[in-house]
Amino acid sequence: MPASASIGRRLGWLSIFSSATALLAASVALLFFQLQEVKSSLVLRLETVADLIAFNVASAVDFNDAEAAKTMISSLKTRPAVVSAGIIVNGRMFATYRRKDVTASELGDLRIPPTGHRFGADELTVYRPVSSEGRPLGTLFIHVDLHEYHQTWRRFALVTGLVAIPALLIALLLSQLPQRLISRPILNLASLAAAVSDRKDYSVRAPSVRSAAEIEQLIGTFNQMLTEIQGQHAEIEDARATLERRVVDRTRELESRTGQLEVQGRELAAANRELESFSYSVSHDLRAPLRAIDGFSKALLSDYRTGALDERGIHFLERVRAGTQRMSQLIDDMLHLSQVTRRALARADVDVTAVAQEVAAELAKRNPDRVVRCVIGPNLRASADSHLLTIVFENLLANAWKFTGAKPEALVEVGQTVIDGAVAFFVRDNGAGFNETYAGKLFGAFQRLHHESEFEGTGIGLATVKRIIMRHGGLVSAEGVEGLGATFYFTLGGKS
Amino acid sequence: MARHLPRRWLMMLVTGLSIAQVCDAVDGAPEYRVKAAFVYKFATYIRWPVSIAAEGSAPFVIGVLGADPFGTSLSDVVRGQNVQGRVIHIRVLSRVEEALACDLVFVSSSEQRNLPQILATLRAAPVLTVGDIEQFAEQGGMVGLITTEDNHVRFDINKAAIEGAGLRASSQLLQLARVVVEARGGHR
Numbered sequence: 001m002p003a004s005a006s007i008g009r010r011l012g013w014l015s016i017f018s019s020a021t022a023l024l025a026a027s028v029a030l031l032f033f034q035l036q037e038v039k040s041s042l043v044l045r046l047e048t049v050a051d052l053i054a055f056n057v058a059s060a061v062d063f064n065d066a067e068a069a070k071t072m073i074s075s076l077k078t079r080p081a082v083v084s085a086g087i088i089v090n091g092r093m094f095a096t097y098r099r100k101d102v103t104a105s106e107l108g109d110l111r112i113p114p115t116g117h118r119f120g121a122d123e124l125t126v127y128r129p130v131s132s133e134g135r136p137l138g139t140l141f142i143h144v145d146l147h148e149y150h151q152t153w154r155r156f157a158l159v160t161g162l163v164a165i166p167a168l169l170i171a172l173l174l175s176q177l178p179q180r181l182i183s184r185p186i187l188n189l190a191s192l193a194a195a196v197s198d199r200k201d202y203s204v205r206a207p208s209v210r211s212a213a214e215i216e217q218l219i220g221t222f223n224q225m226l227t228e229i230q231g232q233h234a235e236i237e238d239a240r241a242t243l244e245r246r247v248v249d250r251t252r253e254l255e256s257r258t259g260q261l262e263v264q265g266r267e268l269a270a271a272n273r274e275l276e277s278f279s280y281s282v283s284h285d286l287r288a289p290l291r292a293i294d295g296f297s298k299a300l301l302s303d304y305r306t307g308a309l310d311e312r313g314i315h316f317l318e319r320v321r322a323g324t325q326r327m328s329q330l331i332d333d334m335l336h337l338s339q340v341t342r343r344a345l346a347r348a349d350v351d352v353t354a355v356a357q358e359v360a361a362e363l364a365k366r367n368p369d370r371v372v373r374c375v376i377g378p379n380l381r382a383s384a385d386s387h388l389l390t391i392v393f394e395n396l397l398a399n400a401w402k403f404t405g406a407k408p409e410a411l412v413e414v415g416q417t418v419i420d421g422a423v424a425f426f427v428r429d430n431g432a433g434f435n436e437t438y439a440g441k442l443f444g445a446f447q448r449l450h451h452e453s454e455f456e457g458t459g460i461g462l463a464t465v466k467r468i469i470m471r472h473g474g475l476v477s478a479e480g481v482e483g484l485g486a487t488f489y490f491t492l493g494g495k496s
Numbered sequence: 497m498a499r500h501l502p503r504r505w506l507m508m509l510v511t512g513l514s515i516a517q518v519c520d521a522v523d524g525a526p527e528y529r530v531k532a533a534f535v536y537k538f539a540t541y542i543r544w545p546v547s548i549a550a551e552g553s554a555p556f557v558i559g560v561l562g563a564d565p566f567g568t569s570l571s572d573v574v575r576g577q578n579v580q581g582r583v584i585h586i587r588v589l590s591r592v593e594e595a596l597a598c599d600l601v602f603v604s605s606s607e608q609r610n611l612p613q614i615l616a617t618l619r620a621a622p623v624l625t626v627g628d629i630e631q632f633a634e635q636g637g638m639v640g641l642i643t644t645e646d647n648h649v650r651f652d653i654n655k656a657a658i659e660g661a662g663l664r665a666s667s668q669l670l671q672l673a674r675v676v677v678e679a680r681g682g683h684r
Contacts, residue, residue: 055668056668056671058668059541059666059668059669059671059672060672062537062540063534063537063651063672064530064648064649065648065650065672068671068672072671132540132541132668133540135540
């Protein structure tokens with residue numbers, strides 16, 4: 001049940017209020033008119049008494065018999081309401097009467113006695129002329145207290161109250177009937193609405209009842225609304241069923257696709273592993289014959305240099321040796337690359353600045369004839385595999401060294417920036433740069449953008465860098481302008 | 497009540513004299529002024545038979561039988577007044593028969609000895625008899641004036657005599673009477 005009062009109770013209070021107001025107004029009006037009536041009848045009765053006494057005392061006044069007059073007005077002692085009475089003759093008090101408990105009475109100016117009556121808060125005074133045969137003799141006054149009057153109006157008020165309260169109750173009982181006619185259907189409707197809301201049962205209908213036109217209309221509209229809701233509910237249920245079917249279908253489809261992908265992934269991984277072991281074994285197994293070729297070429301050169309080999313022969317042998325050395329380098333790099341792929345990643349907090357400085361110092365020692373200005377940002381740190389990060393910097397800085405070979409004032413910078421909200425490191429040089437059209441090819445193994453005669457190299461370095469960065473979950477990119485320099489960016493994934 | 501003081505002094509001086517005599521001697525005129533007013537007022541509280549009242553324009557005659565004690569006070573009282581619309585005339589009577597032509601007769605104290613004869617003459621005639629002779633009402637007079645010890649004028653009424661003459665005294669008058677004689681010759 002709701003916290004606020006029900007419609008029945010409200011209608012009840014409303015009818016109590018209106019009945020009570022009407023009754024109160026009627027009672028007050030009744031009381032008022034009754035009191036007016038009581039007042040005027042009080043005055044009339046007192047005037048009648050006064051007239052009777054005035055008639056009786058006329059002769060006493062006429063014959064100047066104050067004793068007799070006093071005796072006559074003393075007959076008022078049978079009326080306890082009379083406080084005092086008196087006869088005023090020629091501005092003098094001719095005779096007076098006072099109730100026993102009254103000590104003195106205020107009489108005002110006796111020379112011009114008033115006429116009629118005067119109502120005070122607690123007393124009433126009537127003044128009547130005393131005359132005989134049309135000869136005015138004096139004025140009689142009777143002064144009464146309003147004790148009886150007060151009692152009367154209290155009794156009236158009590159009776160009015162005693163009548164009003166049962167009348168109010170009867171009015172209430174009678175008002176229940178039409179009120180039920182209104183409140184009962186509304187209460188029924190309210191409980192029905194609550195039931196519909198609780199059970200979500202839209203098939204119920206409010207029974208039609210004979211009541212006020214608006215309530216009948218309300219019930220009709222409510223039922224109509226239920227019908228509409230029922231229809232919409234059915235539609236929604238239909239739509240939901242269709243949607244569920246569709247979701248199930250799609251899920252099944254996705255599951256089968258995922259399965260396929262997993263199989264493909266597993267196949268791919270297996271193929272990759274095979275390829276890696278293949279390339280490892282190839283590069284490893286290639287070393288033995290290569291060492292034989294190099295060793296025997298070296299033996300030929302040392303043992304047969306004088307006499308047996310002419311200048312041409314020596315030259316060819318040296319070419320063979322250079323070729324084997326290059327191939328050895330290639331094999332080393334490929335081994336390196338496959339190692340990078342196979343090694344387990346060991347992340348730790350790495351002082352990137354220190355790593356870069358170490359690598360740069362090594363490069364400077366190896367190329368004592370080069371003057372390269374190397375600017376490395378201070379306090380660079382990252383969460384990475386320190387061995388692999390060292391390989392990254394070896395490759396990138398070696399590249400930078402290499403491609404700035406033709407510049408008289410070579411500059412290599414290492415620093416930190418932000419790309420797409422992630423911390424990125426960069427290695428920038430003012431070297432040969434590259435054509436951005438071919439930027440995509442940069443990181444593939446054995447891909448070269450410059451001719452080997454310009455810049456030596458195996459074309460595996462950047463592929464290795466990319467592999468390492470990808471293993472860290474990071475990204476690598478490059479930008480460059482031909483002849484002005486290149487910048488390589490990389491992120492290291494993880495939290496840093 | 498300024499007149500009380502000299503009266504009391506005189507009462508102390510003239511011991512042995514009756515109070516009535518003292519009053520008579522000293523306050524004669526004021527006392528009769530009151531009595532003159534009473535005589536006129538009695539006329540207003542008494543109803544005469546209709547046949548006489550119906551004469552209408554006939555004057556209302558007040559007769560004074562015997563020595564007139566009022567001086568001008570009676571004529572002063574009635575001047576400009578009337579009794580039920582009738583003009584008031586005052587006559588001084590020397591013979592009792594003249595009283596039959598009056599409506600009201602004041603029997604002076606000088607006629608004390610003739611009183612039984614006067615009353616016998618006027619018996620049953622519609623004439624109101626008023627007097628200040630002692631025991632006037634008890635002797636058969638209609639209204640007897642009395643002066644009380646505290647010098648107030650009061651009156652006795654012989655209701656039987658009034659009714660026997662066909663007159664009617666109002667209850668207002670009767671309630672003021674000191675003694676009301678119900679039956680002729682009876683005493684209360």
